[in-house]
Amino acid sequence: MNSTFGLQRQPLHTQVAEILRAQIVSGDLPPGERMNEVALCEALGISRTPLREAVKILELEGLVTIRPHKGAMVSEISLRDIGEIFDLLAPLEALGTRLALERMTAEERTGILDLHDRMIGCYEANDREGCFQNDYRFHNTMIELARHDVLRATHTGLTNRSQRGRYLAPRFSQPKLDEAMAAHVRLIEAVRADDIDAAAEIMFDHVRCTGEFVLDTLRQSNLAK
Amino acid sequence: MNSTFGLQRQPLHTQVAEILRAQIVSGDLPPGERMNEVALCEALGISRTPLREAVKILELEGLVTIRPHKGAMVSEISLRDIGEIFDLLAPLEALGTRLALERMTAEERTGILDLHDRMIGCYEANDREGCFQNDYRFHNTMIELARHDVLRATHTGLTNRSQRGRYLAPRFSQPKLDEAMAAHVRLIEAVRADDIDAAAEIMFDHVRCTGEFVLDTLRQSNLAK
DNA sequence: TATTTGATGATTGCATGCAAAATGATGGCA
DNA sequence: TGCCATCATTTTGCATGCAATCATCAAATA
Known part of the structure; x- marks a missing residue:
């Protein structure tokens, strides 16, 4: 060890x-x-x-x-906590996206495009777990590429807590997964077109939507308070 | 005690x-x-x-x-740190403003309007220190009124660090102070009109502008690294 | 029987002691 | 003189011990 x-x-x-x-x-x-x-x-x-x-x-x-x-x-993890965490994650990831697009190199750009393709691959192969893994990596990578220490620190703190919801909400419904993947596709299109404003806005809505969905799932399964 | x-x-x-x-x-x-x-x-x-x-x-x-x-x-406090902190504060205070306007009661509303009036009073009396104090309180109160634990915790963490810049940058230039006060006046107008989107946007720009200005002052005085 | 009081054991909060690492000084050698 | 090795001192990191607090339960009283 x-x-x-x-x-x-x-x-x-x-x-x-x-x-x-x-x-x-x-x-x-x-x-x-x-x-x-x-x-x-x-x-x-x-x-x-x-x-x-x-x-x-x-x-x-x-x-x-x-x-x-x-x-x-x-700590207990409440519905309210998770909702609040996503409230912050949405604007922060939007900021991260903005900065990442401004600052990333060509190689990093192809790297994140690859990551997206791999995620879509899992999606089309119905590999939900792989999908989540790559989605998680995608968002983290985006924050890394923003090269912003305060953002990164705050982001990891929040995702560490939001991740706890994952094990409570094991199953995304197919429609919501479809929606999330569609958002990623639109996001990547904006990245390719170098449309920073659009990318940031798409990311904002996507994260917010994810938060809403996690909340819905938790409310159904009745696992969190 | x-x-x-x-x-x-x-x-x-x-x-x-x-x-x-x-x-x-x-x-x-x-x-x-x-x-x-x-x-x-x-x-x-x-x-x-x-x-x-x-x-x-x-x-x-x-x-x-x-x-x-x-x-x-x-910790050393670098120009980069301060800039990064304000990068986060801008969207977070915008979010806080949005939530506060949605959630605050009538009394809380008059309370924050009073706070604003007091600040403007100090401004017109050329009381810069009083101005800062009330500005600080104003922003904190807004976050409190958002009734959002995660936001509040994150916000205090960031402002604790940004406040350290204050003692490095003791003097705001008059034009920048004027600009900040003008932003507050516009913000309050939006509050009175209950125009949430406008208020959030004004707050965003105001905080961002404050960050820019603190950075400028620090760069001049050459006190931070 | 229900409620309260007292005692006992378990657990936390803080102080202290000891070993490992780092800092600074001294002396030997080129 | 300059440089490196070695040793002493300082300081941190971790372990342990003791006192204060809390939880549990049984006995006593109403």
């Missing part, structure tokens, strides 16, 4: 935060789960100090809720 | 984080200042554990930079 020359040049609390973050985002640690310090420490093979530091970090990220003297638990 | 039955049930690390945050935002702790753990602990009269937890929190907020095994320092 430590080997492969990557060595161990990361503090314990950072590594612990990464591990716990991954487990929470993936739903491995379910919402509401109590996080007993000593139990987690034994499981991770560390002492309470770095664990507590990690938990504080996750609290600020909105993944953990701490009540003083009562302990930490995995 | 403790009284009125609300008692004093706040953990040490939270209080310490608040104190340090205030000192950093106000410029009391200048950018680049090394934060020696034992020195700070003695100054605050606490042990290293809660201090370290507080510093971790401030790191995630972007106010502190930690290099492993080398210690923490107050």
Whole structure:
């Protein structure tokens, strides 16, 4: 774990935060789960100090809720939270799209076009999971290409939380998936035409629409509060 | 402070984080200042554990930079950072304006109109400091009225960082101040007319313009890197 | 029986101690 | 003189210990 020359040049609390973050985002640690310090420490093979530091970090990220003297638990994820997160993601991804189109190189441009094609490939092959994976990568790549530290940091914080909805809402309905894919196609057309305004607007609507849909699915399945 | 039955049930690390945050935002702790753990602990009269937890929190907020095994320092604030922060603030405050206009009550509406009048009063009395104070309150109030937790949290994180520019750029030029006040007047007109789209757009341009101006001032004074 | 009080065990919050890493200084060698 | 190696000091990172707080439950009282 430590080997492969990557060595161990990361503090314990950072590594612990990464591990716990991954487990929470993936739903491995379910919402509401109590996080007993000593139990987690034994499981991770560390002492309470770095664990507590990690938990504080996750609290600020909105993944953990701490009540003083009562302990930490995995944050509940409410419909309202998810809706609010997408409220912010829409304008932020629109901004990211705008910047990415302005700043990306020709190679990066072909890279993101490839990513789109791969996603469409999965879509046409009815590979929903592949579709999601590539969609996720597509949006993240777009933000990366914006070369904007504050945007990236804010975006990852929000997507980490929104991703928690995924495991609650496992199935997109076909019409909504069709709609999302159509939006991506239109977006790529705007990218090819270098129409920044159009691309930003399409992205805004697409993210907003995705948010609406996640909310609908959650409301149906009744899994979140 | 403790009284009125609300008692004093706040953990040490939270209080310490608040104190340090205030000192950093106000410029009391200048950018680049090394934060020696034992020195700070003695100054605050606490042990290293809660201090370290507080510093971790401030790191995630972007106010502190930690290099492993080398210690923490107050984050440098770069021109690029400030520009990026305003890049996000513009669309977020526009969103906040939109939501606030939709959701605020009649009393809240008169409250924010009063706040505006007070600011204009300071402006006409050439009270720049009062102007800033009320402007700051105005924007914060607008975000509060949006009743949107994720927006509020993100917004405070960003303004805490942008505020650090204030002490670097103490003087707005008169023309820019005039421009900002004019924008506020137009914004309030839109509020009175209940024209949500117009208000959001004016707010967007206003924040963006403020960002541009802070950058200009900083570039002149050559205080930030 | 229902409600409250007291005691016990578990859990968190903070302080302290110890080992590893980094910084700075000193001395040897070219 | 200049450079590198080595060692001492400082500082951080993590582990552990102790006190304060909370949760649970049984006993006592109305």
